[in-house]
Amino acid sequence: MHALTRTARVTGLFYLGNVITAVPGLLIVRPQLFAADDPNATLANLVTHESLARAGVALALGMVVTQTLAAAWFYRLFRTVDSFAASGIAAFGLVSAIVGLVSAAMLATAVEVSVDPVGDAAANVQVLYLVSDDLWGVGALFFGLWLIPMGWCVLRSGWMPRVLGWILVGGGVAYVLSAFIRYLAPDAQVVAEALTYPASVGGLWMVGYLLVRGVRRQALDEAPPTVPTPTRVAS
Template structure:
């Protein structure tokens, strides 16, 4: 296994960790706590399920860590393909991490307010969860922006299926456009969700490819063996 394959598999491992923590925190735990349109129920859930709420914050923080590591390792993987695009993956990925960081702060503050009320805890907790939710909604801009240079690097490298590269780029554009659809068109939640499907397929394909295959056969070795002249010529 050469250096590039090891880098690819470490990138895939961090990417998988990011996906797992994001899914568990945002799609599994959050719906059990936050009730849209019912602040009293949200506050009651936080008080009753304090451990679950704290687990949600821990998962959000874990997502931040794995997102940052994924961004850094994608730069390491693709820097020889196109340094500008690789830097874009890292930069946009780190912005994603900041989005998650702010969201985690909101959730942690909501837990603190539910345990030690300040002012109107019912309204405060609901607002904090709404801000966190909208951080993720607006954050889709950068969730998409980091997929576009990622797909471009896949296409330029020749190490991975070209279809994967195009899927990542199309999914990235869809992600970038989705917040505009969500906030400009009322009752467009279904379309907003649908626009994320290509990106989700591309990301899970990328994770699987990095972990199972690493890089394709066309990828260069990290340190190719030296070429020595024939003995007769050397003499």
């Protein structure tokens, strides 16, 4: 396997791991535990479903690990295309991982408070979940920002379909806008959510392309050899 293809597929594997760990935690585990308008219900859910709550923390930590590795490997993949843009992917991706790490700490603390109450346990647990939720809300800025240089590298390299590059750039911009709308226009949450869909489409397409195709064959023909051929010295 060509080194460039191998790098692309490893990157896709880490990106897939990020999806696998992030989606269940956010869309399945959290709704079963967090009752937005009822702190006592949230506390009761954590006490009753402690194993599920701890699994949610583990998924959050898995997201941090896979996000960090994906950011590093995206830099490795695209550094020869545009080092500045590749550095942007890595930097914004690492900030997203840090946001996820802090959110995981909030969730872990909520579990511990539910097991060993401190003060008003229901109120404390609810605040921890609210802060965790808003960390993801403001962290959407960096999730959107990391897609923009990713799309730019797709466009510059020609290694993937250009449509994918434009979807990533447009989806990244829309995702950043969704973070502002969430807090500036609380009654327009449907709009804010709709703005995240292009980014989801682009991200899943990127995962699939990296895993199945890696890069276009043309890119492999144009890529420099990984090991230079030694020059024969005439005697």
